[in-house]
Amino acid sequence: MTDLLAARSLMAMSLAFHIVFAIAGMGMPVLMAAAEWRWLRHGDELARELAVRWSRGVAILFAIGAVSGTILSFELGLLWPEFMRHAGPVIGMPFSLEGFAFFVEAICIGIYLYGWERTSARAHWWAGIGVAVSGLLSGAFVVCANAWMNAPAGFDLVDGRFVNVRPLEAMFNPMAGQQVLHMTIAAILALSGAVAGIHAWRLMRDPENELHRLALRIALPVAAIAAVLQPLSGDYSAKVVARQQPVKFAAMEAHFETRAEAPLHLGGWPDVDAQVVRGAIEVPGMLSVLAFGDPSAVVVGLADVPRALWPPVAVVHIAFQIMVALGLWMALLYLLAARRLRRGRLERERPWLLALACSGPAGIVAVQAGWIVTEVGRQPWIIYDIMNVADAVTPQRGLWWAFLVAALLYAALSAVVILALRRHIAAVEGSSHA
Template structure:
């Protein structure tokens, strides 16, 4: 049960006209979150892949694996540095763009945001230790420095996801005479849906990073670099991506259980259900206009089975929900189906690869598979973005579901926000170009044989001093 079940909505006094700051605030958050979430995935999943690669290098005395671990750590540092900027911007945007939300629920959301900031600083510390520890620390102690990076990345992401889960199913407070009282921060941090929503995001992060890193080495193999370096660089992240791609449909299905009770409007938009049907079909494609669905491919019974775990259970229709509480139906539906479609495609691709390998066929020798692997990363990113669009747009018109509408969270001043959006667009574009230029420069130097790129402001390592890697072994 949520506060919306037993307290007045904070949105009851909302005016008919949208505040001037609503549109620029939405555009700014869409840009910032859509850009930052990809970098956040690398903070969650990349350390685990670095750990596995480094561990392999130590156990098997494999110089290729050690070199890959070192290179990946430097790539991670570049992405972390860029993510620092976008994450800092987001922390300011919450207050600047949504004064109604933070002014009302600041005490409710303070604890998870505080823990997220602490986790971020700890991650930065251990990333620095790991980067500068090559050749300066005992090899096993050095390897263990990756673990705090992985743990803090997970904790920070969980805290942010917990806030989003709370916005979808608010708890941990009461509203008395229009004021938020009886705040229970721990209930917010560990609300009933945080773990499931985090699991879905956590698996998605491994898909994004696994397919992206594997795709880099697939491109190298397409260009004729079929050495051990590229094969190992492909295989380790692809194994992570495989597990994530197979697990993700189950994680998503479990997360969606009970959505008909928590957010029936979102479920109706997902399923493009204009009326309540029992049994409900699965609608693929289609457009909702003037209260009717056109152009969809309907598969009988499957909608009820997937949404309600029963071939005959009813799926609530949009006709049962007040029009003012409808989300943008078509955008929500298409984003949801894009996420599902790409997820199924990637799952089938990894199953095909391992089935072929079990039958003694190496698909890495097939250019068509390498081409698909090269676009696996972008496809996973599109699925990630589509999933967040479905989640966030499907919650509208609520910023805190059932309690506060988005129009009540925005401010009334727009001029400065439009300038901020323009500056952010330019800034994010410049950071994207800068990151690509730096990473391409690093890759080019590595290909020419520069195995130990200099680290700024750091003392010269023993590894660089002896030039043969004996300090690490």
């Protein structure tokens, strides 16, 4: 394993791990605040109970997320010092704001978790809103910084140096709006889908459990709304990517030949050497429509780009297909399930509960696939069209040792989370029967 590959793998592992907790930090407080609002508004004691129990789960996820986030902030320097040397000041704005958003989230979560008895009900609810808003904002800020790597803006490149930095222009770069929108909805969708899945799974065993029923009634509508919005935001994302990063777009769609009335490939395996997609369903002209809203529009293909600048096409294309397929599946499932729930039938219908439980991880898998599209699709660049990943890496040697140690630590962390959450869920059920 070369040092560059070790650094890449370490970073990928760290991001893939952290994103799960970032999703929880962005989405879970929304559900918590919704449950507590129900209690404040209607005096529903069960809703308060649910908020308390959810918040304990959040505490576990947040504590681990804080750790994995710290790892990332160290790794920016430890693994990619040359990137930070140049990009640090340019994307400093969203990172410093993210620092404060995270700070607010940490403070509010402290008050929320330990302050049930120490502050008024309304003040406590506002602390929960503080957690939700700052959680969503900190996600948005970090995504702005990532978007800058895809669409670098807000500086002039003079002799390899980044000068005349315009921090706001860098933060609100052409990809920022689209990525923030898509990720925010994704986080809420993935999280509420996972929560609905967990409670549906528990309802299969214990259909009369009021707490699980209430949890499903809160989480499922949120998931349904997010799942319907997400394909729309995805369509907008595709149009922005087609303009900003045509190579990534071509890799996502495994589109080799530059042409008008470009076809859309559904499924299939891209044969990179032959420059064809095998076993895919072709929809004529559809790719031009998706990219530019016009079937006669010309879509740039990979063949127009030097091979050295291609991202790994198969990985990007397949990850993209997985994301889209899961997104469409979730939109269908959550919409129908939420309608059934409104008519009060869902809680006893095992096939539906089973479908929800099995689809619990779908949102998280889709988020991981989406980030693979974003990150692998940008290769070989770390800053699109400006800096190569290979030029950004640390000169340190023996990075695979670091990778090994980190892999062990992440394994331990994962075990800890699973143990703690399992114990938490078991404790919840034990006490709700009492």
